[in-house]
Every structure is written in structure tokens, then in C-alpha cells.
Amino acid sequence: MLVAPSVLSADFGNLQHDIEMLNKSNCDWLHLDVMDGVFVPNISFGFPVMKAIAKHARKPLDVHLMIVEPEKFVKEVKDLGAKVMNVHYEACTHLHRVVQQIKNEGMMAGVTLNPSSPVSLLEEIIPDLDLVMLMSVNPGFGGQKFIEGSVDKTRRLKEMILRRNSNALIEIDGGVNRETGKRLADAGADILVSGNFIFKAEQPEAEIDYLKHL
Numbered sequence: 001m002l003v004a005p006s007v008l009s010a011d012f013g014n015l016q017h018d019i020e021m022l023n024k025s026n027c028d029w030l031h032l033d034v035m036d037g038v039f040v041p042n043i044s045f046g047f048p049v050m051k052a053i054a055k056h057a058r059k060p061l062d063v064h065l066m067i068v069e070p071e072k073f074v075k076e077v078k079d080l081g082a083k084v085m086n087v088h089y090e091a092c093t094h095l096h097r098v099v100q101q102i103k104n105e106g107m108m109a110g111v112t113l114n115p116s117s118p119v120s121l122l123e124e125i126i127p128d129l130d131l132v133m134l135m136s137v138n139p140g141f142g143g144q145k146f147i148e149g150s151v152d153k154t155r156r157l158k159e160m161i162l163r164r165n166s167n168a169l170i171e172i173d174g175g176v177n178r179e180t181g182k183r184l185a186d187a188g189a190d191i192l193v194s195g196n197f198i199f200k201a202e203q204p205e206a207e208i209d210y211l212k213h214l
């Protein structure tokens with residue numbers, strides 16, 4: 001299992017401390033949530049903060065854009081040195097074009113689905129994707145309750161990926177902890193994003209290890 005701690009739940013007053021903790025940990029990617037106050041009802045951080053994080057991070061960056069018109073920022077995300085660029089299905093009118101732009105910049109192309117968006121929406125594009133991220137909470141905030149239907153949705157996505165001969169990885173984001181993480185792993189998840197569960201833990205590195213071994 002790959003584990004991508006969500007930096008949204010870090011201590012922003014002491015960000016370097018938390019990034020160093022993640023550098024020392026066995027986590028795989030750093031998950032960076034960009035929110036614009038339009039696509040989601042919250043504003044998080046943008047490129048100046050991500051550049052500062054990138055300077056200290058010794059793990060690949062997994063950038064999740066919860067913004068309208070994400071295609072305007074492909075080059076900026078590439079210049080950060082990101083490994084993964086995740087855009088929302090719901091934010092892209094010309095999704096196929098955006099996915100090609102991301103891949104042409106040498107990044108993994110990820111498409112994210114909101115909880116109410118069915119996996120069937122990805123039927124045509126799935127062979128082109130490197131990754132699909134399912135939101136298991138409504139995007140915009142850390143620390144929300146896991147939406148139960150996400151486990152079955154993960155299973156259905158896995159079936160579609162196999163049926164369409166896609167190599168897409170399955171990433172799940174929202175409300176991931178020991179218990180939900182286990183069920184998601186059994187359903188076919190490849191990558192778990194986790195915010196509050198990791199950063200509020202007494203021993204964040206041990207919780208990362210727990211999720212990694214699911």
C-alpha cells in the first residue's frame with residue numbers, strides 16, 4: 001500500500017517540522033490539497049506555499065487541485081517537480097485534453113471523482129489514466145466522516161480498471177484511518193491519503209507504517 005499524508009492537516013505554523021517528520025517516515029508521497037473557494041467552499045494554499053514545501057520535501061508530491069479550470073496550471077505543477085497531478089472530473093469540460101497535457105509534461109495524470117459522481121463517468125477515459133482518486137468525503141475540509149459507499153465504489157472502480165485493461169492506480173481520499181483503510185485495501189485501493197488520522201496521532205510515523213502494511 002502507498003501512503004500519502006495530506007499536508008492540509010499539518011501544523012501550518014510549524015510546517016517545516018511536519019515536513020521533516022514526513023521525510024523521516026515511510027510515507028510514499030506528500031498529498032497537497034489546493035482549494036480555490038469556488039470549486040470547493042474553502043481556500044487552502046497555492047503555489048508559493050507549495051514551492052516552499054517542495055524545497056524541503058524528500059518525497060514525491062501528489063498535487064490535488066480542487067479548483068476550477070485546473071488546465072491553466074499544468075505548467076506550474078510541473079515546475080514544482082510534482083509526480084502526480086490530480087484534477088477533478090467535475091471541474092474539466094475537456095478532460096481528455098487536460099489528461100494529455102499532464103502526461104505530456106511527464107507527470108502521472110490523476111482524475112478525481114466527488115462522492116456523488118459514479119465511476120461509470122470514467123468508462124471512456126480510464127485506459128488513458130495513471131490514477132483515479134475517489135473522494136470518500138465531500139472535498140473542501142480535512143477531518144470529515146468517511147462516506148460508507150466509498151468501499152463498494154472502490155470495488156466497482158477496480159472491476160472497471162481490470163475490464164478495460166487500464167493500469168490506473170486507485171487512490172482514496174477522506175476519512176482514512178486504520179479501520180476504513182483496511183476495508184479500502186481489501187476493496188482494491190493502491191494509495192491511501194490520510195490527514196487528521198496521521199497528524200493528530202501521538203505517533204504519526206507509526207500510523208503511516210500501519211497503513212502501509214494493510
Ligand SMILES: O=C(CO)[C@@H](O)[C@H](O)COP(=O)(O)O
Binds near residue numbers: 137138144173194197
Ligand atoms: O482533499 C481533502 C479534503 O478536501 C483531503 O485530502 C483531506 O485533507 C483528507 O483529510 P482527512 O479526511 O484524512 O482528515
